[in-house]
Amino acid sequence: xxxxIIKNGYILTMDxxxxxxxxxxxxxxxxxxxxxxEKTEEAADIVIDAQGSVVMPGFINTHTHAGMTLFRxxxxxxxxxxxxxxxxxxxxxxxxxxxxxxxxxxxxxxMIKSGTIAFADMYFFMDEVGxxxxxxxxxxxxxxxxxxxxxEEKGKRELKEGKSFVNEWNGKADxxxxxxxxxxxxxxxxxxxxxxxxxxxxEDNAKIHIHVLxxxxxxxxxxxxxxxxxxxxxxxxxxxxxxxxxxxxIWLSDGDMDILRNNNVNISHNPVSNMKLASGIAPVTKLLxxxxxxxxGTDGCASNNNLGMFEEMKAAALLQKVDTMDPMALPxxxxxxxxxxxxxKALDINSGMIRKGYNADVIIVDMNKAHLNPLYDVPxxxxxxxxxxxxxxxxxxxxxxxxxxxxxxxxxxxxxxxARDAAAELISRVxxxx
Amino acid sequence: xxxxIIKNGYILTMDxxxxxxxxxxxxxxxxxxxxxxEKTEEAADIVIDAQGSVVMPGFINTHTHAGMTLFRxxxxxxxxxxxxxxxxxxxxxxxxxxxxxxxxxxxxxxMIKSGTIAFADMYFFMDEVGxxxxxxxxxxxxxxxxxxxxxEEKGKRELKEGKSFVNEWNGKADxxxxxxxxxxxxxxxxxxxxxxxxxxxxEDNAKIHIHVLxxxxxxxxxxxxxxxxxxxxxxxxxxxxxxxxxxxxIWLSDGDMDILRNNNVNISHNPVSNMKLASGIAPVTKLLxxxxxxxxGTDGCASNNNLGMFEEMKAAALLQKVDTMDPMALPxxxxxxxxxxxxxKALDINSGMIRKGYNADVIIVDMNKAHLNPLYDVPxxxxxxxxxxxxxxxxxxxxxxxxxxxxxxxxxxxxxxxARDAAAELISRVxxxx
Numbered sequence: 001x002x003x004x005i006i007k008n009g010y011i012l013t014m015d016x017x018x019x020x021x022x023x024x025x026x027x028x029x030x031x032x033x034x035x036x037x038e039k040t041e042e043a044a045d046i047v048i049d050a051q052g053s054v055v056m057p058g059f060i061n062t063h064t065h066a067g068m069t070l071f072r073x074x075x076x077x078x079x080x081x082x083x084x085x086x087x088x089x090x091x092x093x094x095x096x097x098x099x100x101x102x103x104x105x106x107x108x109x110x111m112i113k114s115g116t117i118a119f120a121d122m123y124f125f126m127d128e129v130g131x132x133x134x135x136x137x138x139x140x141x142x143x144x145x146x147x148x149x150x151x152e153e154k155g156k157r158e159l160k161e162g163k164s165f166v167n168e169w170n171g172k173a174d175x176x177x178x179x180x181x182x183x184x185x186x187x188x189x190x191x192x193x194x195x196x197x198x199x200x201x202x203e204d205n206a207k208i209h210i211h212v213l214x215x216x217x218x219x220x221x222x223x224x225x226x227x228x229x230x231x232x233x234x235x236x237x238x239x240x241x242x243x244x245x246x247x248x249x250i251w252l253s254d255g256d257m258d259i260l261r262n263n264n265v266n267i268s269h270n271p272v273s274n275m276k277l278a279s280g281i282a283p284v285t286k287l288l289x290x291x292x293x294x295x296x297g298t299d300g301c302a303s304n305n306n307l308g309m310f311e312e313m314k315a316a317a318l319l320q321k322v323d324t325m326d327p328m329a330l331p332x333x334x335x336x337x338x339x340x341x342x343x344x345k346a347l348d349i350n351s352g353m354i355r356k357g358y359n360a361d362v363i364i365v366d367m368n369k370a371h372l373n374p375l376y377d378v379p380x381x382x383x384x385x386x387x388x389x390x391x392x393x394x395x396x397x398x399x400x401x402x403x404x405x406x407x408x409x410x411x412x413x414x415x416x417x418x419a420r421d422a423a424a425e426l427i428s429r430v431x432x433x434x
Numbered sequence: 435x436x437x438x439i440i441k442n443g444y445i446l447t448m449d450x451x452x453x454x455x456x457x458x459x460x461x462x463x464x465x466x467x468x469x470x471x472e473k474t475e476e477a478a479d480i481v482i483d484a485q486g487s488v489v490m491p492g493f494i495n496t497h498t499h500a501g502m503t504l505f506r507x508x509x510x511x512x513x514x515x516x517x518x519x520x521x522x523x524x525x526x527x528x529x530x531x532x533x534x535x536x537x538x539x540x541x542x543x544x545m546i547k548s549g550t551i552a553f554a555d556m557y558f559f560m561d562e563v564g565x566x567x568x569x570x571x572x573x574x575x576x577x578x579x580x581x582x583x584x585x586e587e588k589g590k591r592e593l594k595e596g597k598s599f600v601n602e603w604n605g606k607a608d609x610x611x612x613x614x615x616x617x618x619x620x621x622x623x624x625x626x627x628x629x630x631x632x633x634x635x636x637e638d639n640a641k642i643h644i645h646v647l648x649x650x651x652x653x654x655x656x657x658x659x660x661x662x663x664x665x666x667x668x669x670x671x672x673x674x675x676x677x678x679x680x681x682x683x684i685w686l687s688d689g690d691m692d693i694l695r696n697n698n699v700n701i702s703h704n705p706v707s708n709m710k711l712a713s714g715i716a717p718v719t720k721l722l723x724x725x726x727x728x729x730x731g732t733d734g735c736a737s738n739n740n741l742g743m744f745e746e747m748k749a750a751a752l753l754q755k756v757d758t759m760d761p762m763a764l765p766x767x768x769x770x771x772x773x774x775x776x777x778x779k780a781l782d783i784n785s786g787m788i789r790k791g792y793n794a795d796v797i798i799v800d801m802n803k804a805h806l807n808p809l810y811d812v813p814x815x816x817x818x819x820x821x822x823x824x825x826x827x828x829x830x831x832x833x834x835x836x837x838x839x840x841x842x843x844x845x846x847x848x849x850x851x852x853a854r855d856a857a858a859e860l861i862s863r864v865x866x867x868x
Binding site: 070072073074076077078079080083106109110113114272274275276277278279280281301304305306307308311314315317318319321322324325326327328329331332368369370371373374375376377380381384385387388389390412415416419420423424427 | 504506507508510511512513514517540543544547548706708709710711712713714715735738739740741742745748749751752753755756758759760761762763765766802803804805807808809810811814815818819821822823824846847849850853854857858861
């Protein structure tokens with residue numbers, strides 16, 4: 001007897017080797033997809049009728065700072081330096097472990113509701129993030145964000161903290177959690193520090209999550225300091241590899257793109273944040289044309305301001321089209337791959353497709369809505385018309401986290417209320433210091 | 435006794451002369467807002483508790499082709515000429531009056547659900563559109579789209595059709611419907627035809643809705659044909675005035691912007707469509723800086739692919755920020771004005787604000803959601819995090835069209851099913867001709 005059978009849905013496999021099934025069945029057992037077919041005689045503990053819905057792999061958000069959900073809408077429409085120096089940093093200075101716990105729980109709730117099954121996070125108080133992920137049922141690739149700022153002693157402490165997190169959390173929660181090293185960026189960590197991180201990551205068999213060329217300011221700073229850009233500098237110390245997840249990657253030359261591609265670096269594109277902070281437009285089409293693995297991320301809620309992957313997919317497609325002045329750029333099917341298949345590759349998890357043997361990380365999207373009719377082409381509707389609230393069911397590792405719009409893995413109202421209370425207290429502490 | 439009292443909500447007035455009210459009351463009688471205050475002793479037939487919600491003016495979508503909702507997702511990610519010549523035009527050639535009726539009903543359903551209270555439409559079979567608007571309870575500024583193509587006889591027929599629509603529908607449905615003249619664009623109608631339209635509109639005291647400089651191709655064609663761009667040509671025939679609604683306005687010179695501003699032309703910005711079709715980026719910030727009235731539109735569902743104004747606001751803000759490389763460009767408050775106040779000005783209706791004496795065109799947005807917490811700043815959440823599905827109640831002209839997520843002015847499932855059936859039949863007719 002299977003654990004879950006989903007029937008009567010349109011199966012969007014995202015598997016290049018298997019066609020979509022107009023009216024199909026997905027069978028789930030022991031956390032895995034055990035069958036994808038037109039009909040089954042099998043029985044299951046839970047039978048889900050997906051009539052009028054699309055059954056597809058859940059989304060993978062490859063760059064966020066979940067704890068920053070407490071700062072959603074706290075400071076918008078500001079110059080970058082004003083935003084960071086006068087708002088975000090003073091608030092982060094007051095953050096406690098329990099704040100990060102409350103903020104990350106709210107983030108996980110929002111992700112479950114909007115169809116995200118895994119996320120890559122970089123922040124601090126990461127033990128709290130680990131606990132939330134463990135209890136929520138989601139998957140995550142977590143990293144403690146190390147900022148060294150050319151201070152050797154600080155660097156030692158940061159690496160120690162990063163290492164201790166990796167050692168404690170890598171592989172936890174039945175393998176749902178992986179732990180990565182998180183050196184913040186090439187312009188906040190010295191070359192020497194980055195070399196040590198690279199070495200340590202290889203030794204611990206852990207991956208690396210880093211911001212790369214998010215701003216033109218970083219590009220200019222690197223050129224001044226090293227006479228070369230971040231990509232060239234990182235390449236010069238053999239930092240890159242398929243175990244590196246590089247967020248943003250906006251200010252790339254053609255040569256930089258070749259380096260990232262040749263080293264199989266995973267690139268997390270964050271179009272909403274990049275537009276909102278006026279960071280620039282990443283050359284996504286060129287990267288994909290080279291065969292680079294480009295996936296999608298929302299960034300934190302201070303610069304988005306939500307964690308919705310439907311919105312991120314649409315923004316990615318629209319931005320490439322207008323930037324290249326080519327309406328055929330980044331079509332719906334390709335941007336769906338970025339949100340699923342490519343994200344799974346970046347986090348090295350067997351998710352991102354509805355495929356026999358893969359993780360049962362499945363979402364059901366309700367298509368019986370005014371804005372999703374009539375229906376000619378499923379990928380097109382998912383990218384250009386659907387929204388976060390169209391996800392009715394979210395299954396991770398074979399466990400139902402949201403069942404027909406009802407979140408079952410946590411008390412939704414309690415999570416919202418606690419985050420609200422934590423934020424109010426946090427901001428009153430920040431204001432008291434002003 | 436009042437008709438409706440909305441209490442306990444956060445009142446976002448959008449009225450520059452009246453502060454927002456944290457916990458306030460809106461009183462509605464005979465289709466008008468009769469009081470906006472902190473407390474009332476009045477009674478009403480309907481009392482709505484807006485606890486945890488924002489009470490605000492509904493959105494005004496100033497450029498769409500509602501009937502095209504039948505083509506939602508029918509042809510995406512294509513070159514403009516392929517899209518038009520091989521997909522949209524052949525499909526439009528098969529459209530019947532009842533198709534436009536079904537598509538427009540679906541569009542109205544989607545608009546009501548996503549908080550739009552009025553829209554400006556340009557299409558054909560406009561009697562059907564008028565009937566749908568009349569029965570739906572929405573407001574609309576409708577125009578028959580006249581395409582003359584330098585054919586004098588065709589021009590006469592088109593103008594006759596346009597005039598007959600204006601004469602029949604202007605002021606209908608208790609004033610909820612206004613009828614406009616809809617000459618399609620300066621590159622699909624001759625200068626002589628546009629002069630006639632201008633004259634007729636003035637005579638009939640009707641407004642004009644027209645596409646202007648949506649594409650670079652139009653700019654080039656106009657320069658070749660007239661030795662000047664569309665704005666200069668239209669200005670040379672005294673076409674412009676505060677009764678003109680010009681959609682898109684992407685390829686503008688500084689001089690063009692001055693002309694539009696000095697003639698008080700209303701400019702409908704459609705960022706999602708402009709990005710998706712790779713038409714370009716309208717200079718919205720520059721237009722607003724000049725004091726021009728810039729409002730928002732979704733365009734039709736063949737190029738968006740939905741009618742959501744929340745999404746349109748976010749796209750507008752993000753696109754200006756990244757285009758000008760200034761994160762302070764088009765802040766949340768200003769883009770909210772575009773979606774409400776400026777739209778009302780463009781359609782010349784007393785809506786767009788929660789203000790005593792104004793039309794009771796009010797929406798209630800549910801803020802008790804994971805992605806809308808914590809809450810520091812209401813405009814910021816509305817623009818950067820909210821979505822269409824957060825609208826719980828839509829009131830137009832003092833009549834509740836959607837009550838706590840339940841559409842009461844039409845049978846939602848029937849509207850969806852009928853649009854689906856009409857689309858299937860339409861496409862089978864189109865395919866039969868191939």
